[in-house]
Amino acid sequence: MRLITFDPLRAVAIPGARYIKPELVFRYRADVLAADWLLFPEEWQVNFLVYGWHKRIFPSPASYHLGRDKVEQTRALWAVAPEAVPDTLILPNSPAGQEEALAHFSFPFVAKIPRASMGQGVFRIENMADWQAYCAATDVLYVQEYLPIDRDLRVVWVGDQILAHYWRVGRPGAFHNNVARGGRIDHSPAPRAALELVEHVARTLGIDHAGFDVAVVDGEPYILEFNVKFGNLGLRELGIAVGPAILAYLKAQEAEDSGRPGEPSPSQPTTPPVPMAS
8 A cells, every 4th residue: 555644743653654745745746646545634735635636635635624624613513413512603703793792602701713723722701801802813703602621531533433532631720621731631431422422423524533622511522623633642641653543544445445354453452442431
């Protein structure tokens, strides 16, 4: 299987993946066209690779198209799992839009920049000063109810299964729970409903590589967002490598396309047990 990656770090554990610098993609057109899979292209490459050269990419086009923008992502979640979306308004950043948002939500509430990750561009709006600062920094108003949580569940979905899941617990008094921003990992059991929700959303939307962030309030799971290129700090702490799972998935896809039985998964377990929360 001929593999080309445009991100050497994310494909470091995938044997045989040849790195081509994204900016040189047209210089190496013949090599790219001959590849079976193109791994981790930049966002600007996705459309011409898929629609112009008709190449298979990993992560999937849906993972890129929905994972990069919270507005498009939320609309997709409204379509397939509306009960799992916190109360959310998406409005133009106009005086009327700002007025509607303030009429709908009372302080505190959450406001997000549509394209951001690792907790960046996510704000707890406590007062008018916070609100005015947010409105000055965005073209689109993305406003959401504030959920009273001190942790969220990170569920890592790779291929067609859950690779890992763990709680991210924020520092005392902190708003963000991200490991990259000081959150710690907790290995307490995850509610089955949260894991089943992620599986339903990922399979329905065609997502094959994403880190899902799930809040659980009174036993009910809510998807906060998912990111196609998620951080690996939590996985490294767990001693889990993504590369073998990706390679096993690509081989299974190749076997399915050719009508052959799939190859066995790598020795590292790729589907952790799904315990019930106590």
